[in-house]
Amino acid sequence: MLSSSIPIMVEAQSTHTDQIYIEDFQSEKCESLFKFRNENLFTDVFIYVEGVEFPCHKVILCASSQYFQAMFSCDLKESRHGKVFIENMSPWTMKRLLDFIYTAKIEISYENVIELFNAAVLFQLSKLVDKCISYVKQNVDLSNCVEIYLFASMHGLTDLHTHTYQFILENFRLLIDLTIDLYSKLTEPPCDNLFAQLNSRPMSNLTLEQARENFYSSFIRLDQKSFCNLLESDQLNVKREIYVYYSIMKWIEYQSQCNNQKEVSKLHEQLFKHLRLNSLSKEELEFILSNDKMLHQNEQLKQKVQLALGDFESSQENIRPSTLPKDYICSLAVDNFDLFDVSKSKWDRLVEWPPAQLKSEYEFEQMFDGYSVCTVNNVLYVIGGMVKKMDTTELKNSVYRFDPVKNEWSSLSSMRTKRAFHHTIHLSKSKEQNYILVMYGLTNDQEEDLEQGQFFKQSMTIEFYTIERDEWKEVNILNNSILSHHLFSLYHRTEVHHFDLTTLVSFQIEQSKLVVGLKNLIYILNDNCIHCFEFDELNVNSYLPYFRLPKNLSGFVLAKAVSFKTANILTQFDMESSGKKSLFSWYSDSEDKSPSMSSTSSNSLQSPTIHDYDEEGSCKRVIIRQEKEALMFILNPEQGLLYEFYPGKNKLLRLPNLILKHDKFASFVLKIKSQVIVTGGVGDEDGFFHIESYDRDTRQWSVLTKYPVSVNKIEQYKMINSFFRLKMSLV
Incomplete structure (x- = not known):
């Protein structure tokens, strides 16, 4: 008889599990293994380097290195006897390598990186190899770039090879300077004037011992193929093509030590083809024709140089890009003159500021501030300002001129009135008639130094500088009721309220943001209207009709006309x-x-x-x-709005909104080719302003870079960097 089955209910157990990783346990295990090796506990293999014994554990070595894994997996004597002998390595390197295998920690320095790299390659420690390459890549400089380039070529390290090759291209001019220094110590200094002028560094910089050490980073050690690749590259960074010629001659001179005359002449012919003759000046071409002896032995090359010299004025093909001037965003602050290369997104400080003339006149623990800047035909003018000590302030009427082609400053005729925090604009009637108009600003009737913050008042005069005549004159504004009323209202406002110096400075900067010049016309934004005045040397005439901004637009500044x-x-x-x-x-x-x-x-x-x-x-x-059509910009910095204004048609065109809000006083608008640049962007990082760029092709804004906010150390107010565009040939 079958008994009925009674179902039994079994409570199901939970199948959920947690995977737990205890980091401290892993680190403690590494410390224990490291301790076992140092105390020779449980070790089963010994490594010998120059007689020094290192007890180890096979399993640890095999888990870390394919080299040891292959060695101990086969029936080799090292596996049978438990002894491994390593040659061509120092005991110091072996100890550091074993420490890394046991602890995953190692100290890499410039002194040991090559030894560690070679050892890591031998033992197939790929992670350490990558770390060594990364360290070398981050520490490439003029003193080691050629040596690292040759090292990367020898070991087939493509990424490091490309990185150092690019570094040499970008710094070739400085590398030539280094080579000139080396030759001045190891051989005779350059005897010809042209080559002697190339060196921008003092030849006494290097000791003889340093020269011998740094010789390994001279470009003359490059092989012919690498050197030719450098010379033919459009990215080779030299200020003048004569540097390329100099490098060719020095490289050939070095090679002549181990080559006969016929081979040297052949090298000269091959390298000379990479010289871009159209980038050389007439003086430099004549110098090459007169002094290059190997050139006279090659009739074809000689004729090529003569042809370039004869066609010097008209020939503009195949010019090396780095020898051409390019646009820089320039920033002039109290104690620095900075250049921003848009193509490289890089700041440089290559221009002397303040100029030597000003430094010789004043002790420069003082502060030079309140000057205005103006660019005319790619030349910079710095006008007026004030020099401040702790207890006195002196207004200036000086004018300094900076030529970016010659990279030099000069002094010009002084203004008629001493003033600071004024505004300057460039006006012109023709290519031969250029003026700098100066208006607004703080001035004072007294000649002696003034106590800080006292007796400053709004200037009521406008004066202009004729560049071609180096002459200052005052503008007659009495016959222009609109302009006279505008200046008088500003003067009355400052007189009634008795503002302190900081407030007066802010007021002057605010006013300067409302005036631009375009050819011989002055545009002033006042009460939401753009007034236009026509300038000539005898008078300023009102130009009607003026343009009124829409009522819903307020808080705007009239940005730079372009x-x-x-x-x-x-x-x-x-x-x-x-x-x-x-x-x-x-x-x-x-x-x-x-x-x-x-x-x-x-x-x-x-x-x-x-x-x-x-x-x-x-x-x-x-x-x-x-x-x-003429074009200028109308900017609302605090709302991030920018309009293009066409005064010929009284037409406004709105651009896409900026990414950031901008400081009203620190905002400048520049135009570089198809890009619109706006400074003074306020981001999340305190102490910095940002620069935005608008690309007309994509109709999009992007943040280019940032720059620090300058602060007046005496008055403790923000100081405004002056931004402008210059074309320069700086490397």
Whole structure:
């Protein structure tokens, strides 16, 4: 008889598990293994380096290194006897390597990195190999770049090889300086004047011992293929092409020690082909023709140089890019003159500031502040300002000129009035008639030094500087009621309220943000209206009608007027009825190549493009022509709004919003090719402003870089960096 089965309920147990990792346990295990090795506990193999014994554990070595894993997996004598002998390695390196295997910790320095790298390669410690390469890559400099480049080539380290090659390209000019220093110590100094001028560093910098050590980083140790690759690259960074010629001659001179004359002449011919003759000056070409003996032995090369010399004025092809001037965003502050290379996103400080003339006149624990800057035809003018000690302040009327081509400062005729925190604008009637107009600012009637913060008042005068005559004159504003009223209202405002110096400074900077110059016209933004005044040397005339901003737009500043914008206008003509129909127009950026052009006139840039066609039996003609329009910017920095303003048409065009809000006083607008640059961006990081860039092609903003906020150490107010654009050939 079958008994009935009674189901039994079994409570299911939980299948959930937790995977736990105890970090301290892992580190304690490493410490224990390290202790076992040092105390020779449980060891089963011994490594010998130059007679020094290192007890180890096979399992640890095999787990860390494929080299040891292969050794102990086979029936080799090292595996049977438990003894491993390592050659061509120091005991110090072996100890550091074993410490790394047991603890994953190691100290890498410039002195030991090559030894550690070679040992890591031998024992196939890939992680340590990568760390060594990364360390070397981060520490490439002029003193070791060639040595590291050759090392990377020897070991096939592609990434390190590319990195050092790029470093040599970018710093080739400085590498030549180093080589000149080396030759001045190891051999005779350069005897010819042209080569002697190339060196920008004192030849006494290096001792004989340092020269011998640094010789290994001279470019003359490069092999021919690598050297040729450098010379033919467009990225080779030299200020003048004569540096390339110098490097060729020094490289050949070094190679001549181990080559016969025929081979040296062949090297000269091969390398000379990489010299870009069109980048050399007339003086430099004549120097090469007169002094290069090997050139006279090669008639073909000689004729090539003679042809370049004969065609010197017209030949502009194949010029090395680094020898051409390029645009820099320049920042002038109290004690520094900084340059920002947009293409490399890099700041440099290569220009002397303050100039030597000013340093010799004052002791420079003092502060030079309140000056204005203006650029005219790629030349910088620094005008006026004040020199402050702890208890006195002296206003200045000095004028300094900086030539970026010659990289030198000079003094010009002084202003008629001493003033600070004033505003300057560039005006011109033609290419030969350029003026710098100075208005606003703080001034004082007394000649002696003033106690800080006392007796300053708003300037009521406007003066202008004629660049071609180096002469200052005062502008007659009495006949212009609008401009006179504008200046008097500013003067009255400061007189009534008796502002302190800090408030007066802020007021002057605020006013300077409302004035721009475009050709011979002055634009002033006042009460939401843009007033226009025409300037000549005898008078300032009002230019009507003025432009009123929309009522919903407020808090704006009139940003810097820029060069012209090209308008491409498409027009259709009906040739039978003589009817005319404007289809549409579009804009493209271009540099202003016609300084004499009136700011409000339209001028033809090129011959119109004409297309004739038939449309349903009607003969029609389409003409595309180009005209230039003046362009300036209207900026609301605190809201991040930017408008393009076309004064010839009284037309506003809004650009996309900026990424950041901008400081009202620190905002400058520049135009570099197709980019619009705005400074003074306020980010999350205290003590820094940011620079934004607008790309017209993508219609997008991006943050380019940041720069520190300058603070007046005496008055404790923010000081405004002056931003402007210069074309310079600096390496």
